[in-house]
Amino acid sequence: MHTERQLEQGQVLDQEQVDSFWEHGYLRIPDVFCDEQLSAMCSEMDWLTQVWASDTDAWTGPWRQVYMDQETERKSKLVAMHDLHYYSAIWMRAVTHPKLVAAMSDLLGPTVELHHSTMHVKPPSNGHPFPMHQDNPFYAHVDNRYVDVLVHLDDTCHENGEIRFVDGSHKSGALPHVLANPDGTECSPHLPTDQYKLEDTVPVPAKRGDVVCFNLFTIHGSYINTTDEPRRLVRIGYRHPENLQTGGQSVNRPCFMVHGQRERKPGDVMFDTQVG
Template sequence: MNDLNTLSRREVDFFNCHGFLHIPAVYSEGEIEAMTEELDWQIETWANASPGWSGGWRRVYMSEDIEKRSKLVALHDLHRYSRAWCDAVTHPKLAGAMADLIGPNVELHHTTLHAKPPSTGHPFPMHQDWAFYKHRDGRYVDCLIHLDDTDDGNGCIRFLDGSHREGPREHVVNYPDGRPCTPHLPTKDWDLEHTVPVPAKRGDVVVFSIHMIHGSRINTSKDVRRLVRVGYRNPENEQIAGQSHGRPGLMVWGRRPRCEGQTPFATNV
């Protein structure tokens, strides 16, 4: 008997063993076309280009000159700006896959755009997403929706195979002088060279555990590299701190079980 919705047993086993999974062609050409059109509108209208993540890691990953010019274009919660993105994050093929990995119930946690501009677009140091939105257990999956084909040349995602199994790690969150910086793993202990690249096609989704150690290289190509990360959790996996803490999300699969003592949502949340 197959009790799975979207994935095969082999895919679920691969995810549990390696901590990531490449799911090809989640979106049809028509769907990805509509998502791209809306994304480009959001980039023009709402998104912010900034120097990106801070920290001492920048001078390990980038020369002085590139470090000054490197930018990241980001926007949170795309599903609040365009209907096409609301459809994308509630897509039954993706939501069913999440239920197969962390279900039976699945709650949307957040959506984040990462567009790496051509030639100097922002690399990512080794880190776990857990450091950005801490949850009590591992029933949380991040999905990278690909709007462009990726490879190492434009900064595809890279994973430290199986690293999710050891759970959360302590991250660097300050410069040596005590000023805060973006969480990342110490560059002397964690090297992007040891990771596996996972190139993907437009319309594919690459998913990974909240405890997976990962990063990506600079975009050296002449085109922008657009990825949208979508976080999903089992609603019984309580968030402890970080991005969107305390904010209830949409249920994209199943229902929200009631824990003892839990009150219904207030009208001012």
């Protein structure tokens, strides 16, 4: 159990965990959320899934034919939505959870901004795999001070498609991704399937309540869910407030401070209160 003061100062991770994150590009942090919180987050997730989420936003691109046979590809689905904390107070509490944001400040420094949250539910038996990719093409930033966190609402394993990483791959920085189908239409960013393979990755299975963190530049992917149960994850993005976003998801949207204070530099003005 951490004291309030420790959480304020960001002392959840030990030096070995921090070093391991920056060496390998990923880190599993066990038992971040307790059972009571998880039950509330799961019920709310069911509500979000029924009322707001989409099951027609599966990732697109030529990778699908490489990862799945024709029949599987036709059936495969992803249930997704962005920014759960805009719709649910329970998820607002989850993305600002004191232990989680203290761990982020151990990795990013004393000031941490929340950037987004995104639901990824792989439905039973056909929940789609994720091709190898970095998250940078989805929300490009100028440097590596950005941590994605996968909040696990279910135990994960090979059968339901646990997250998998290329060890140390964040050190290469931003890589060019495939951005178009053969006919020139836009597709979900992914790395060339002949050069980057799921077989070459490290699996990081986790328990319900754990989080798995990774760097914006860490290459990752996951296999299809073949089990009879959904595999429910929520990704939360945290960054150093001075790491500027140059494009993609939620670019130009003011973000919330979840740890520390926003420094004021010469010329900085307050956020515009007019939307649009």
